[in-house]
Amino acid sequence: MKRTLADRNRKRTFAGWIGRRALGGVLTVLLASILIYGALRLAPGDPVLAMTGGRRLTPDQVEALRHRYGLDRGFMQGYLAWIGDALRLDFGTSMHYQTGVTSLIANRLGVSGLLILYSAVLAVVSGFAVALASAVKGGPVNRVAGIVAAVTTATPTFVSAIGLLSLFSVGLGWFPATGAGTGLADRLWHLTLPATAMALVAFGVLARVGNAAFAEELRREHVEVARSRGVGTAAVIRRHVVRNALAPMLTIVGLLLASLFVGTAVVETAFGLDGVGSLLVSSVSRRDFPVVQGVALIAVLLFVVVNTLVDLAMPFIDPRVTVGGLGR
Amino acid sequence: MLAKKTLARREAPGGGAGDRRDALRISELSLAVGTGERAIPLLAGVTVRVGRGETVGLVGESGSGKSLTARTALGMLPRGARATGGVTVSDVDVLAAGRRELRELRRTRVSMIFQDPRASINPVRRIGDYLTEGLRARGVPARAAAERALDLLDQVGIRDPGGAVRRFPHEFSGGMLQRVVIAGALSTEPELLLADEPTTALDVTTQAEVVGLLKEMQRAHGTGMLFVTHDLDLAAAVCDRVYVMYAGRIVEEAASASLFGAPAHPYTRALLEASPSVHGDKVEIRAIRGRPRALAESPSGCSFRDRCPLAGDECAETVPDHRPHGTSLVACLRPEQVTP
Numbered sequence: 001m002k003r004t005l006a007d008r009n010r011k012r013t014f015a016g017w018i019g020r021r022a023l024g025g026v027l028t029v030l031l032a033s034i035l036i037y038g039a040l041r042l043a044p045g046d047p048v049l050a051m052t053g054g055r056r057l058t059p060d061q062v063e064a065l066r067h068r069y070g071l072d073r074g075f076m077q078g079y080l081a082w083i084g085d086a087l088r089l090d091f092g093t094s095m096h097y098q099t100g101v102t103s104l105i106a107n108r109l110g111v112s113g114l115l116i117l118y119s120a121v122l123a124v125v126s127g128f129a130v131a132l133a134s135a136v137k138g139g140p141v142n143r144v145a146g147i148v149a150a151v152t153t154a155t156p157t158f159v160s161a162i163g164l165l166s167l168f169s170v171g172l173g174w175f176p177a178t179g180a181g182t183g184l185a186d187r188l189w190h191l192t193l194p195a196t197a198m199a200l201v202a203f204g205v206l207a208r209v210g211n212a213a214f215a216e217e218l219r220r221e222h223v224e225v226a227r228s229r230g231v232g233t234a235a236v237i238r239r240h241v242v243r244n245a246l247a248p249m250l251t252i253v254g255l256l257l258a259s260l261f262v263g264t265a266v267v268e269t270a271f272g273l274d275g276v277g278s279l280l281v282s283s284v285s286r287r288d289f290p291v292v293q294g295v296a297l298i299a300v301l302l303f304v305v306v307n308t309l310v311d312l313a314m315p316f317i318d319p320r321v322t323v324g325g326l327g328r
Numbered sequence: 329m330l331a332k333k334t335l336a337r338r339e340a341p342g343g344g345a346g347d348r349r350d351a352l353r354i355s356e357l358s359l360a361v362g363t364g365e366r367a368i369p370l371l372a373g374v375t376v377r378v379g380r381g382e383t384v385g386l387v388g389e390s391g392s393g394k395s396l397t398a399r400t401a402l403g404m405l406p407r408g409a410r411a412t413g414g415v416t417v418s419d420v421d422v423l424a425a426g427r428r429e430l431r432e433l434r435r436t437r438v439s440m441i442f443q444d445p446r447a448s449i450n451p452v453r454r455i456g457d458y459l460t461e462g463l464r465a466r467g468v469p470a471r472a473a474a475e476r477a478l479d480l481l482d483q484v485g486i487r488d489p490g491g492a493v494r495r496f497p498h499e500f501s502g503g504m505l506q507r508v509v510i511a512g513a514l515s516t517e518p519e520l521l522l523a524d525e526p527t528t529a530l531d532v533t534t535q536a537e538v539v540g541l542l543k544e545m546q547r548a549h550g551t552g553m554l555f556v557t558h559d560l561d562l563a564a565a566v567c568d569r570v571y572v573m574y575a576g577r578i579v580e581e582a583a584s585a586s587l588f589g590a591p592a593h594p595y596t597r598a599l600l601e602a603s604p605s606v607h608g609d610k611v612e613i614r615a616i617r618g619r620p621r622a623l624a625e626s627p628s629g630c631s632f633r634d635r636c637p638l639a640g641d642e643c644a645e646t647v648p649d650h651r652p653h654g655t656s657l658v659a660c661l662r663p664e665q666v667t668p
Contacts, residue, residue: 220447221442221444221448222447222448222449222451224404225442225448225449226450226461227404227434228402228404228434228440229434229435229439229461229462229465229512229516230430230431230434230435230436230462231461231462231465232431232465235465239450239453239457240450243450243452244451244452247452318452319452319496319498320451320452320496320498
C-alpha cells in the first residue's frame, strides 16, 4: 500500500517535471522566434528591391508587394501573424520561388536529415573510439590523439570540405564531387564526403571531451576495486568506465547534433547539395525572409527538442540525477 | 579445482617461519620505482605472515608503505615498480604470476576491502551488480550469484536484501555500504582478506559495528585477514599479531597483547604515547617530533633515528636487523631502553 502510494506520487512528479521541461522548451522557442523575426526586420536591404532586381516599379506596385508579404504591418502585428501561421506549420510564401516555405524545406529535409545523421554517426563512433583508446593506452597514443583532435577541431568546415574534395573527388576520384544521388546506397556514397567534412569538427570535440571523461572515470576507485576482484579489462572498461562516462558524453552529443544542422549551410553549398543548408544560404543572399525565418525557427526547435530529450534520458543513465526532487 | 591447477606452485624464496599453506607470506619484499640511479625505493625487506584464519595488523603512519604492502598480495604494484623477494598467497607465487594467473588469484583467493565504501562501489550501478561482480567474473551463473548475494546481505545484517540489491549506492549510509563491501569481498570465499583502513571513512559508532562484523564474518568463513590501519589501538583490539611499519620497513612484530605493555621499538612506544586513551589516568599526549618519512627520504641506518629520542651514533651505521626482544621481533639496537 505504502509503495503504490509512493509510486503514484513519483509518477505525478515525473509527469510534472516533463510538463515543466516542455513549457521551458516552448518559451525558449517563442523567445527565439521573436529574435529571428526581429533580426530579419532590422536587417539591411529591402526584400522587395532584391526580388524585383532593381526594375523600376510604381509606388503602387511596391506597396502591393509589401502588403502581399506582410512587410507593411507593424512589428507586433507582423510577428503575431507570422508566428500564428508558423504554429500551424505554415511559414509563408517564398519571395523567390513563389511557393510555400514549408514544402520548400520539407522537400530538402530528406537530404539534410540523412547528411546530419550520417555525419553524427561518423563523429560519435570515431570520436568515442579515439577517446577511449587514447584514455586507456595513454602515453604516445594519447598525445597523437590529442594533436589530431586539436587539428580537426580548429579546421573550419569549408577548409576540410575543399581539402576532401580535391583529394578524394578530384585527385583520387573515389567519391562524386556534387549531387545527392538517388536510392539509399548511391545517396550514402554521394554524402560520404560532405558528412565527413561536417563530422570532423564534432569528432575533434568528442575525442577531446571523451578522453577527459574516460580518463577521469579510469582513475576512480571502483575501477581499481573491480580490477582487484579479477574482472577482465574489457568488462571493467565497459561497466565501470564507458557506462559512467555516458552522461557527460550524451550532453555533448546533444549539443553537437544541433550544431550539425547549422553546419549543413557550409557543407551543402560546398558540395552542391540541394538541402536545407544551401537553401538557407541562397535565401539569405536573396533576402528571401520567409525562408530564412522558417529554417532558423526549425533549427531552434531541433536544438530544444534534442536537449530536452537528453535531459529526459539523464535520470535513466545516472541514478543520482533527481527528477523533480525525487530520484528514480 | 580446475582453476587452481593453472596457478603457479612455487616455494617462496627466503622462506621464513610458518606453514606452507599460510594465507599470505611476504618475505624480504623490496619494491622500487624506476631504474638505476633514479630508482626510488618504496619498501625494503618487508616480511609479513598471515596464517589461515589469523588476523594480523599492519600499522603505520600514512606513507609508511602499509597499503602498498597489502596490495602486493593482489599483484597490484605501482606502475613501473620492480619487486624483489617473495609474495605467496596459499601456494601461488604472486610476483611470478602472469596476468591470467593474477586474475584467477583475485577471483578465487584474495579479496580487498578499501577505505571508502562510497568510492569503492560504482555509483551508477545497482548494489546487486556490485555483489555479484566477483562471482560472475569467475563464471558463476547469474541466478546462483544473485541468490548468493541475497544470502550475503542477510549475513552482514542488511534488512530487506531483496529490495537492497535493486537499489543504488547513494540510497545507503556509509556504514551500510561498508557492510555491502564486506559482503562483496566474502562472496568469493577468499582465503585472504585485505582490509585497507576499512573503518577510517566511517563515524565512530559505525566503526565499532563494522569491525565487529568483519571479525565475525572472518571467523565464520575461516578467512585470514591482513588489517591495515593507522590506529594502533584498533589493531591491537582486532588482531592476533601486529606488524608496525615505518618508512617502508617493518620495525616491530609483536603479539597484540604484549604490544601495549611492552613496546620494543621506540617508534611503537611513541605511537602509543601519541594516541589519547579513555582508560586510566590522564596522561599527556605526546606528538612524535618531526614528520613521517618515506623510505626514499629516510636517513641512513635506522630510518627512525632522526625522530628517535634514544638514537646514538651507531644507529646511523647499518639498518638494524630484526631480533627477538621479549615476545617481540624488533629492528632496534637498544630495545631494552624502550621498555625497561
